[in-house]
Amino acid sequence: MLRSQRSLLSRIALLAVIAAVPAAHGCSSSALPLLDRPTGIRVDIATPVAPDLPSSPANRYPITFRPEEAKTFQIDVTVIDAQGNPRTSFDGREAWVRLQMAPGQIVDVVGPAGVNDPDVVGANVHLKNGQIKGVKVVVIGAYGDSRLVAQDVGFVPAAPNTVAQCQNGIDDDGNGLADYPVDPGCYFLNDDSEGPGTAAYGVSPTIYYAFPRxxxxxxxxxxxxxxxxxxxxxxxxxxxxxxxxxxxxxxxxxxxxxxxxxxxxxxxxxxxxxxxxxxxxxxxxxxxxxxxxxxxxxxxxxxxxxxxxxxxxxxGPCPIPDFPEITDALAAANATMQPYSSALVKVVNPTIGTHFGPKKVENSLPSDGASNCDLNGDGVVGFSSTKSGFSDLEKACNDACSADESCSEWNNFQGRGTVKIKFGVSNGLLFFDPGQIPTFDVLSLVGPNKFAEIRGTLRVFLGPTPAFTLQSRCADDVVYVGQDPTTIKDAKHACVHPRVGADAEGTN
Ligand SMILES: [Ca+2]
Ligand SMILES: [Ca+2]
Ligand SMILES: [Ca+2]
Ligand SMILES: [Ca+2]
The missing domain is CATH 2.40.50.140 (Nucleic acid-binding proteins)
Incomplete structure (x- = not known):
């Protein structure tokens, strides 16, 4: 927001100030340093419309995207001159200003004359003698320190059933370019002015919404x-x-x-x-x-x-909580898995199926030690008809492996380093990525009763099945059947390294 404001500021021809903050907000214009004052347009918030109380840094509106929970702000918009006075020459058919909530979304604008006010089209308002008062702006989707923005983008909404300047086939302003989108002065097809506007710009006082979590x-x-x-x-x-x-x-x-x-x-x-x-x-x-x-x-x-x-x-203790368990029931559907996306979790008693290894699959039936679906040995498992190397047989092989909870396709493992793990009575499935454990020897760990627990963070990639991949962080995250219990580290100690010496200051 601030960055885009500044870049706009650098292009602005008009000089002015933003002033007059409503008493309801409990602060005044003198609180703003001069250099931070956007120029050109004043956006005064008369008041948030009842029942809402004014917001403050300590009293923030909740974030909502529901139209029924939208908030309405009544504003006055004034184009001003270098002295901060209303610029009364901003008048006539081109005197339109576009409104925006940043961040946020304006869902309705109602002019002082009511819902059919001809001086309101969408989020654009028509000024007379440099001003329009009593505009109600309805907002959702705002968060953090948000503001209403007004800018003269040069958009003049065409009257209904008329041919706008930006679609009439004529270079109306004589700049050598005609119509939308060729003439940069055309904001939309229904822009009734090929002119670029004055770029006059201004923002309201801050409207405080909750920061997202x-x-x-x-x-x-x-x-x-x-x-x-x-x-x-x-x-x-x-x-x-x-x-x-x-x-x-x-x-x-x-x-x-x-x-x-x-x-x-x-x-x-x-x-x-x-x-x-x-x-x-x-x-x-x-x-x-x-x-x-x-x-x-x-x-x-x-x-x-x-x-x-x-x-x-x-x-004090590391704040990482105990690993939540991904059960076979949770893993059964992406919808039940999404709440765990990127979480640090565990699976209990997982197994790498035995249908895994470099031998070629015969008759589309993966078997012990055989999950290689590159049947013609060209280096590609040709399961995609839109890519080179496609082969009906290799696709059938790959499909069979995907459907087999004990099979991890060998070439996919070679490329991505992931193998399928299954767990629970109904065979919950995840991919397992041991890539951060250099000593992990997958081929020696296939079959049942190898792992007591595997922990890691969950990544999702919708497309292949299963969609979620468990990525272990270090060797501590893999607990083997029969492992000496004194060597098993809990959530507060697994893959955790205390800072020592000079590194204790290391932060960013
Ligand atoms: Ca225009
Ligand atoms: Ca034209
Ligand atoms: Ca033109
Ligand atoms: Ca092949």
Whole structure:
């Protein structure tokens, strides 16, 4: 938000100030440093419409995406001159300003003349003598420190049943370019002005909404609502965001105080291992862009602040809670697994099926030691008809292996390092990725009664079956049948490394 504001500011021709904050918000314009004042348009919030009380940093509105819980703000919009006075020359047919909630979504705008006010079209309002007063703006999806934005983008909504300037085949403003999308002054096809507008711009005082938690971002309350959005997630003693795993390209974080319904864990994609961060550290702030890659929600281009965990003696016990168990019942459906996405979990008594090994599969029947579906040996398992190397026989082989809970296709293992594990009476299935345990010898560990427990973080990739992969963090995460109990580490100690010496200061 701030970044985009600044880049806009640099292009702005008009000079002015944002002023007059409503008394209801309990602050005044003098609180804003001059350099931070957007120029060109004043957006005054007269008041949030009853029954809502004004928000404040300590009293934030809850996040909602439900239209029935939308909030309405009544605003006055004034284009101003360099002295901060209404710019009365901003008038006439082109005197439109576009409104936006940032972050958030405007779902309705009602003008002072009511629902059919001709001076309101969508989120655009028509000013007279530089001003429109008493506009009601209805908002959902706002979070964090949000603001109403007004900008003259040069969009002049065409009257119904007329041919707009931006679709009339004429270069109306003589700049050598005609119509949408060729003329950059055309905002939409129904823009009735080829002009670019004045770019005058302004924002309202801050409207304070709750910061999202991992639960919100992960889709616990509203699937995918935050995808492609920039978010800031704050942690404190009542919302403890704990690092559970460091990988070579990021880290897994869990809000251990999050709702019991799950969705409390998130993968933070950092391209490299996050410098100076370790399991058990707490994040006080986590910001980034939310993306969804085949069902896996992650936070990219991240920034964070941590409170480092040093050692049991200096910091108290590591805050990582006991591993929740993924049962065969949970693993039966992606819907029951999604709340555990990116969480640190365990499976009990899992087995790597014996239909696994380099021998070629015969007659599409995977068998002991035989799960190689590259039947013609060209280096490709040709299961995809749209890719080279396709083969009906190899596809049948691959399908048979996918359907066989004891089979992990050999070439897929060679490429991805994952094998299928099954557990429970109804054979819950996950892929298991031991890639962070260099000494792990898969072929010696197939068959029943090898593992008492395997822990790891859960990654999802919708497409192959099973969709979820359990990624162990280090050798501590694999507990073998018959292992000396004194060598089994619990959640607070497995793959946890106390900081010693100078490294105790290491944080980022
Ligand atoms: Ca235009
Ligand atoms: Ca035109
Ligand atoms: Ca033109
Ligand atoms: Ca092949």
């Amino acid at each position: 991992i639960h919100d971002v992960q889709g616990g309350t509203s699937p995918s609502r935050f995808v492609s959005k920039q978010v800031e997630i704050l942690g404190d003693d009542t919302k403890r965001m704990v690092v559970t795993s460091i990988t070579n390209d990021g880290m897994y974080v869990t809000d251990i105080d999050g709702p019991a319904t799950g969705f409390n864990s998130l993968f933070v994609y950092n391209f490299n291992a996050p410098y100076g961060v370790r399991a058990c550290d707490k994040l006080t702030r986590l910001a980034g862009n939310v993306s969804n890659f085949f069902g896996f929600t992650e936070l990219g281009t991240p920034g964070w602040a941590t409170t480092a965990w040093i050692s049991d003696e200096r910091s």
